[in-house]
Structure formats: C-alpha cells, structure tokens
Amino acid sequence: MSTRPAKFDVVVVGGGPAGSAAAIRAARRGLSACIIEQDQHPRFHIGESFLPRQTTLLRELGLLDRVERLPHVPKFGASFAMGDDINTTDFWFSPGPRGEDAAAISIERCHFDRCLLDAAREEGVAVFEQTRVERIERLDESGVTLDTPSGSFHGRSLIDASGQSTLTGRHLGTRRTLSDLCRVAYFQHFDGVHRRDGKVGGHPIIVMCDEGWFWMIPLNETRTSIGLVMRHDIAKSTGVPADRMLAWGIERSPFVRARVAGSASSASNHVCADFSYTCAPYAGPGYFLVGDAATFIDPIFSTGVCMGMMSGVEAADAVADILRSRSVAPTRRAQYERYVHSASSMFFGLVRKYYQHGFREMFLNGTGPLEIHRAALSVLAGHIFPSPTFGQRWRLGLFAALLHVHEKRRLVPARQRFSLLNTEPRTSEHVFDIDTRERPDALAVPR
Ligand SMILES: Cc1cc2nc3c(=O)[nH]c(=O)nc-3n(C[C@H](O)[C@H](O)[C@H](O)COP(=O)(O)OP(=O)(O)OC[C@H]3O[C@@H](n4cnc5c(N)ncnc54)[C@H](O)[C@@H]3O)c2cc1C
Known part of the structure; x- marks a missing residue:
C-alpha cells in the first residue's frame, strides 16, 4: 500500500479505465492524486470490445504501445446477424472526421485494467487497492472526505469513477434508472469458438433476436467472450436459473450454436442486471462523475470504456483548471456537463x-x-x-x-424477425466443463 499524505489534490474512487485515465491526466497536470480501489487487480470485468476513438486516446496518452503488447485481437469493424442467419453483414470502420483511428482492439479487461493502473502508479499516483470507500462523509466546494476501513481520505476534489456502484449518485440521490432500457446480461468466456479467417475474424459479432441480442467477442487466439442481453421481464418469464440463461439462449439460436460447436466453457454464466441509468448532474461542488459512475449506456455498441476514459481525462483537466482558479468552477462544470451529455445522448x-x-x-x-x-x-x-x-x-x-x-412504407427489403422464445431448442455441441472464472491462467497477466 502507498504511503498517504494528509490531503490529495484529487481523490479518484475506482481503479477501472475511467479512474486510471483521470488519475494519469491529473498527475500530468501537476496534481497530487490517489486512486482508491476496492478490489485487487487483476480482476475480471466485463466490457472487452473497444472503439477506434479509444485507440486515438491511448495513443495521445502514450499508452498504446504497452496496451498492444498485451494479448488482444485487432478490431477493424463489427458484424451483425439475425439469430437464425447463416452469414453476417460486415461493417468496417473508417478514420474519423478529425483524423481519428480506424481500428480498435478487443481484450480481456483483467490485462487492460491492470496495465492502466500500473501506468497511473508510474505517473506518481498513489494507488490503494483492497480499500473500499464506505461512505462520503463530506462533499462540498472546499473538498471531500471519504471513509474507508483503513481511515479517512481527504481531497481538494473528488473524481468518482466507482463504476456501477455510483458512489456519489447514491450519496446525492441522483441515480435514475432508465426503465425503457431495463435489461439483464448473461455472459462467460469460451475456448475454441469458430471464427472466420482474416481481419473479419476479429470482428465482434452482434446477433439479434426479438428478446435482445448476443455478443461474440474474440479476445485472444483461443478465447471468445459470449453474452446475451435480454429484457428483464422476458428473461424472468422463462423460469430458467439466471446462471444458466446463456446456455438457454445458445440452444435456441442456430447462428450462435453453429459457432460454439466444438468449444468449451464453464457450466454457469455471470449475470449483470439493471444497467442503463444516469446520475446527472455529472459535476457539482467538489466533484466530477466519470465513466459508469456518471451514466451507463446499454452496451450494444461497446461505448462504455471509451466514454469512461474520455470523460476521465476531461474531468481531470477541469479539476486542474478549477484548483488553479476557483472562479472558473461554474464554467468548467457546465462545459463538462455538456461534454458528457452530448456524447451519451x-x-x-x-x-x-x-x-x-x-x-x-x-x-x-x-x-x-x-x-x-x-x-x-x-x-x-x-x-x-x-x-x-x-x-x-x-x-x-x-x-x-x-x-x-x-x-x-418499406424502403429496404424486409428481414424475418427471429424469436428465441418461438424457436425449438437444440443441444449445442459444446462442452460445459471448465471454469473460466477460476482458471489460473486468467490471473497470469503479462505486465
Ligand atoms: C454486459 C455488459 C457488456 C459490456 N460490454 C462492453 C464492451 O464491449 N465495450 C465497452 O467499452 N464497454 C462495455 N461495457 C461497459 C463497460 O463495462 C463499462 O462502461 C466500463 O467498465 C466503465 O469503466 P469505469 O472505469 O467507469 O468503471 P469500472 O470499470 O466498473 O471500474 C469501477 C471500479 O471502481 C471500483 N469501486 C466501485 N465502488 C467502489 C468503492 N466504494 N470503493 C472503492 N472502489 C470502488 C470497482 O471495484 C471497479 O474496479 C459493458 C457492460 C456490461 C454490463
């Protein structure tokens, strides 16, 4: 554990990508910064497919080379299919209007998040892992005091990057669930899923059905992340135990079933429910909310980590400006609010x-x-x-x-709808015999 001064310029809660990006930028702007993280990295996290804009950001932060040394799969586009299709419709990214990158990566988050946290440490950020913020004791224009089991942390400013825990949103009572996007996700890692040859083999595949959608994301040479996102009420109506829902879905989608034939995974899946919310306002006296601590957008388009890191850097710049001159606080907060709002909307x-x-x-x-x-x-x-x-x-x-x-008045050819509920299940020829969550190599993370 790092030694702790009495007060930091900025206290960042959460050592995910948003928190690490914010802390790195804060340190580079000359601020004393710490990250308080409840877990010990490396740790499993969902959110493994990135956007090309994030490649540009990693390059700007000087982190792209070290990230690309980690096991990953280059991503040049994305592919879409209906649940009973045989083929996919493939899309390819182009450079952005401001010259941004046209390629991204998919990667296991245990590798990526630890890499960023290590980079923050190297910038002089004090990192406190296995330290959970239990309570916000004080939060106002003059700063923040946070309670943890190992004592209080004091900061002149708070950047809340606590992810879906939404520490500040819950403290202020501003967390609002978006009921029309109320979904639940079931996911796990597979080994040996069939892929196409060439660059298109690195595309994440989105498989659509009336009840929601699957993702299939290649993570390295052998491992693929597969998940199913469904409406809550429909998932509940099946009566299937939550940790078996992914297998239930795969048995009903000919497209996914064909690709997992011959692969292996654990018998049970992870579950994440009740996402899609906002905690606006995203900045206020003494604080900025970044990443999932600010707002969570349905992950269909893999926007989360990019949004998190972009907002982290933007918030750190705002904090640095405010700590130099408190008079700019209202303007910088309003700018930040617009920044997050325009992208997320x-x-x-x-x-x-x-x-x-x-x-x-x-x-x-x-x-x-x-x-x-x-x-x-x-x-x-x-x-x-x-x-x-x-x-x-x-x-x-x-x-x-x-x-x-x-x-x-139909403008393009009709596509047959595909429903998991209306499709007869067929046993998928894949083996549920390994526990990908506990496998030792999931922890043997290269630095
Ligand atoms: C099903 C699903 C699929 C997704 N797929 C994608 C995808 O393909 N691509 C993509 O870009 N995004 C995806 N996302 C979104 C992505 O996971 C998040 O947007 C991203 O992880 C946000 O980063 P963050 O740093 O804000 O939060 P996190 O990565 O969640 O980090 C928050 C950190 O804060 C710590 N923390 C929380 N509370 C406390 C506390 N009280 N004290 C101390 N530490 C605390 C946590 O331990 C955690 O390490 C997906 C999300 C879901 C649910």
Missing part, C-alpha cells in the same frame, strides 16, 4: 433505435443514401468527441426520418 439515441426492428432492417441493409450509414458507423466508432460534427448530426437526423418512413 448520441449513443442513447442509437441504442433506443436499435431495439426497433425497422432500424435493424435498415442497418442490415448495409448502405443508405448520402452516406447516412457512414455517419452512424462514425458515431459507433466513437468519433464524436469533443462533440459530434454537423455532418454526423444531420445525417443521423436523416437516418431517423428515413426510419420513420420505412415503418410506414
């Missing part, structure tokens, strides 16, 4: 459309007039910081208008 807009069958038909059609698909893909690559361009905005507006027309 763009993502929320696409996520809400994604759950409409008409949007899936138009999206799977693969092309559209006036490059509207390119605009959607550019948003899905994360090329919307510090704010979406005019071209992205009007093209997405046009996409929404065309979707409206499509629902009344």
